[in-house]
Amino acid sequence: MTITENNIKQPIGEYIQNWARKHSLFVLAYGTGCGAIEIPPTMTSRYDAERFGIRGAATPRQADVLLITGYLATKSLKRVIRVYEQMQDPKYVIAFGSCTINGGMYYDSYNTINALDRYIPVDVYINGCMPRPEAVISGFVELQKQIASGNAYNATKYKENLEWYRENQKKIIKNWRMPDYNW
Amino acid sequence: MEDLAIKILGAVLTTIMAFTVGMFYGGFVRKLTARVQNRRGPVVYQNFIDLLKLQSKTTNIAHGFMHHMAPIWMIIASLTTLMFLPILNGNLWFPNISFHGDLIFLLYMMVFGSLGMALGAGQTGNPNSAIGVTRGLSQMVGFEIPFVMSLIALMIQYKTTSIQDIMIAQNESGIWNMFSNPFAFLAALFAMFGMFRYSPFDIVGAPAELASGPVSEFGGKYLGTMMTANSIFSFFKLTLYVNLFMAGAGNINDVGIVATLIAIVILLIKTFALYMVPVFYGWVSPRYRTEQAIRYFWAWPSALGLIGIVWALI
């Protein structure tokens, strides 16, 4: 049995699961850069992200969404990869701020990465420097749309193209000492 | 044979009711907390969505057998305690097997889940989990003392250790225990703050400090099953308190459907009112450190418990 919504056909089980995933996003906010300061107003009274079912998670095991807030130093990239790989499928990444797109104001810095996309798969970008809470929420809503349509499967792409990602990652992280990752 | 069928049906119905009510109460608390903080907050059925999402995670990790078993211990503790608890008074529908257990048994059975959970958290090897567990267990030693004191007070007041009898005695005399022995009730109420782990006793799973403590390595189906167990368990705890101190669902001896529904509604009102006490207290409280929490329970609540026992003796 299938169900059609917005011209997308889905089996009913899938549809219900995606509906639940969409309305319950546990966010692991990885406060790498200055963007982390925008998370508290997003979560608290004024903008109240919880009305969309968005809620903070404490560890990658419980989280659905990895929120990269701002620039990523080469040192913290290793941690981000580690955290991303520890998350459970289905998992999504929201990249936040210009820095994650093209390096932003740190575009020529020796110790930040420019495009996050080359190291872990990103589902939604939120541009701006800083993006305001409204923009963050709109980014989450965009992610919800993707989830509902069943398209948010970038994590599978990561598994399929692991070699390419690893190559890129190893270019940045010189002392590569990650544990074996069993899928 | 028919007897057995009714028993099984009753057990299933009890479980479904406890699960639904527990989950909804959790949702209400989230909604109310949001309103108090001047937010809109999530929908009241948000917990169901969360549960469905957690159960539809496609990968799960376990650090070993005890990690795998941890949610199972919790489910066992929740359901077994629920089955040995009389839900409605004098009603055919939900006595389950409450005639075969008593208060002391329930007291020990309630610990089963926490210890199983602690073992699972221990096997993950995450130091945060172990720290959370030591805090949780220490805090448990704290609140169990006033709780036991108030239970002893009730037992010697009515010369019985069965919850059923305590409920019936309250209905016969028409005075709830929270009025006939207010000290024991207060002691138990303070213990309840610790049991529900709302502020100020939420240091066990401090999200920022300990990365949510014992549950930090649990995700997906494991976290979902734990959430289910917790919901059922919180319904159990509330019903236990209502049975002990507020005469259960009242004196309805009719077995008809309408009377049963009325009884359930009364039970829900009472449990919800009771549930709001630790929640309200939590809203206005900061967080205690573990030793402060233990001392808190060993000071006034235990003193009240002692007075409760003396009160019951007189």
Next chain:
Amino acid sequence: MNSFFLILLILLAGAAISFALGKISSIISGTVAFLSIASASVLFFTQLKNNTYIEFPLGEIQLQWGIDSFGYIFALIVLGLGSLASLYSISYMQNKERTGIFYFNFVLVITSMVGIIFSQDFISFFIFWEIMTWSSYLLIIFNKKDVKEIGVKYMIFSAIGAYSMLTAIVMIKGNYNTFLISDAIQAGAFNFTNNEYIPILLLIGFAVKAATMPLHVWAPKAYSNSPMSFTVIFSGAMSKMGVLGMALVLVRIFTFNANNEAILPNFSPIILQQTLAWLGAITAVIATLYALMQDDAKKLLAYSSIAQLGYITVGLAIGTKLSVMAALFLAIVHGIFKGALFMVAGAVERQAGTTDMTKVSGLIRKMPFTFFTALIAIIALAGIPPLGGFVGKWMLYESLITESNSYFLVILVFFSSTSAFLYCYRFLFGLFLGQEEEATKDVKEAPITMIIPMLILSVLLMVTGAYPGILFDPIAKGMETIGFNNVTWDMSVLGNIWGNSVNMIYVWLTIVIVFIAAFIFLTLKGLKGTRYVSTKDISTSGEIPLEHENLTFQINFFQPFRRAAAPMYKRSMDKIWNEIGSGLESLFNFTRKIYTGNGQTYAIFVIAFLVLMLLLKDTLFLN
């Protein structure tokens, strides 16, 4: 030949042969010890009928040996646990030195305990008691560690016990002109109204072995320092000899209301009863508080043994049907689970080299069977349903609440048993859970001769949880022997005098059904997506722990609890005894000034004495 002599002869021969063979091979020596204890057990349980007695004279004294239903309870513990422990020690002692001495004393301890159970007169009782003390002393100092402190402490307290017991025996002989226990009971020697000293002196003697406060200070180190395969017996069975004696005496003191008439309106038995019960409860509390601060698993178990014996003392002291039944049930079950736990500690010690919980961790995957035993035994120790430990605890609480008026005692006992959860968790977490560290990478599971006794004990714990009636049967008979009437019991329903009950079968059914359902659900759901990862793969804020980095949390484990309970840790019985000891020492120092050890001084004393005698001869020796 009489079976009594045959059993003791087999055991003694086993001791002698295993001593002789100890030089050749420890395995053969151990096997001989095991075979002798096992065959003695088989003989005991098949050949001996309850209530058979033999009498034989020793000089002018009439000795009597026999076995009654009460002794039978303890024979179950001694011989059952003894056989399993001797099977266990074959592998445990495999690569150690001086195994001949070990097995000789090991079998001798069993022999003496069987002798104590046989004894129906005070003379043989005392002789066997002393054999037990001496042979266990040799085993305590077997590891040659801290001999001075541990051995001397044990010896001093045993001597205190033995002398007070001897004094009581002499007084009984003097007052009632009998050495037979049954005659003494008939004559009312234990009755408090007739003579206050006899029961109190006897109780002191027994309390030493049962490690009741304030006579417990020898126990923690003695338990933790002897070889583990002996500690199984030491804590599991030998301490129960104290319980045996206490039960015999106490029941006579309080429960000539055994006919369930009121206690004599004499005030002093009640005081004694309350004192003993409170001592038991305080023992339990203090030992528990110390147990949860230990870093060594063996010491943790040693303190926990003392705490458990405290519960048993409380049960005996309250002296009602239910509480005595609870105490005896706890005595047996404590033998089972503490035996199992010491076996676990021994297995870990043998395989991993140490039982220090700050050094060993994460053994669960390497020693799964040992872990299973530890888990079951710990659940029983914590008194969590549905295992045997719960049954005992339940009866104890119900008897305290329903039948005694000491409600504050209940709170104390409950405090101790809730705090016990802390050390229960510590034991499992410290040895088996947590990070798998480099140091314990190559640890293997213990050999099968150690696994089998452990698994048998854990199965026993489950069976006694579902069908406690199996143990109620001998206990009820034994209680009727020592003077209770109409001890009722049910196969798996526990009841109190208010008519409330717990049905263990329903408990088991519910738990098993829920367990199976939940296990199937959780295992099969998303089976493909479930993967097992190592304990290094944990969320550490993205940090990647290296192989050699130690992530184990073990030091200062219950620090918050310790901080909260700080005032309770200030006093220690050890300190008080040390103060008494140093007081005595200064007294002896003073004496030493007179007895200088110099021959010349003594000569002066002799001369002075003679001169004194000569001067005073008229007044002293008038006749």
